[in-house]
Amino acid sequence: GAVVSQHPSWVICKSGTSVKIECRSLDFQATTMFWYRQFPKQSLMLMATSNEGSKATYEQGVEKDKFLINHASLTLSTLTVTSAHPEDSSFYICSAVAQGRYEQYFGPGTRLTVT
Amino acid sequence: RKEVEQDPGPFNVPEGATVAFNCTYSNSASQSFFWYRQDCRKEPKLLMSVYSSGNEDGRFTAQLNRASQYISLLIRDSKLSDSATYLCVVNRGNAGNMLTFGGGTRLMVKP
Numbered sequence: 001g002a003v004v005s006q007h008p009s010w011v012i013c014k015s016g017t018s019v020k021i022e023c024r025s026l027d028f029q030a031t032t033m034f035w036y037r038q039f040p041k042q043s044l045m046l047m048a049t050s051n052e053g054s055k056a057t058y059e060q061g062v063e064k065d066k067f068l069i070n071h072a073s074l075t076l077s078t079l080t081v082t083s084a085h086p087e088d089s090s091f092y093i094c095s096a097v098a099q100g101r102y103e104q105y106f107g108p109g110t111r112l113t114v115t
Numbered sequence: 116r117k118e119v120e121q122d123p124g125p126f127n128v129p130e131g132a133t134v135a136f137n138c139t140y141s142n143s144a145s146q147s148f149f150w151y152r153q154d155c156r157k158e159p160k161l162l163m164s165v166y167s168s169g170n171e172d173g174r175f176t177a178q179l180n181r182a183s184q185y186i187s188l189l190i191r192d193s194k195l196s197d198s199a200t201y202l203c204v205v206n207r208g209n210a211g212n213m214l215t216f217g218g219g220t221r222l223m224v225k226p
Binding site for chain 2: 034093101102105108
């Protein structure tokens with residue numbers, strides 16, 4: 001149980017384009033999903049909290065107009081990196097929390113490379 | 116000061132060794148504590164939750180000292196497959212299930 005998927009697993013895009021990453025909880029409903037970013041040899045940094053049916057809450061320093069988050073259902077959240085630049089290249093990981101629980105279950109991550 | 120601090124390592128140990136990792140956290144309002152394991156270029160996977168009374172799961176034992184805001188993880192009889200980065204994770208207290216991750220401690224178990 002508690003399986004979270006992400007798609008795509010890796011993507012290469014050109015500078016200035018937008019990339020959408022999907023996060024799905026496959027066998028449970030998640031009222032809350034989180035989006036993290038991890039640069040090489042660093043730990044996970046929370047970017048935003050996504051709640052189903054409401055606007056995402058962004059961490060300080062994360063541009064909400066650049067990283068668009070949509071949590072359309074209890075099993076799907078999407079992160080769109082708009083006008084991507086090389087410095088946005090990173091490992092993006094989502095996690096989901098089952099209703100009434102604290103443990104976060106992570107998706108396998110999406111490796112984004114912007115050229 | 117970082118919210119969750121860990122010794123980055125690496126800890127290089129032989130198979131069969133016992134190894135201990137420590138972690139300190141700064142938010143006294145934190146209520147939930149976890150150890151996650153992350154393999155290279157993979158997502159973190161929950162290893163175990165940490166309870167005030169201490170808890171054990173096979174070869175892994177976790178301890179929590181709320182007064183000192185200190186968490187530990189003990190791995191007995193290390194296996195080659197234990198090689199990974201171990202992340203100490205705490206919730207943000209009043210922020211419910213939002214988590215703060217430590218920088219991780221890298222473990223390398225050698226034959």
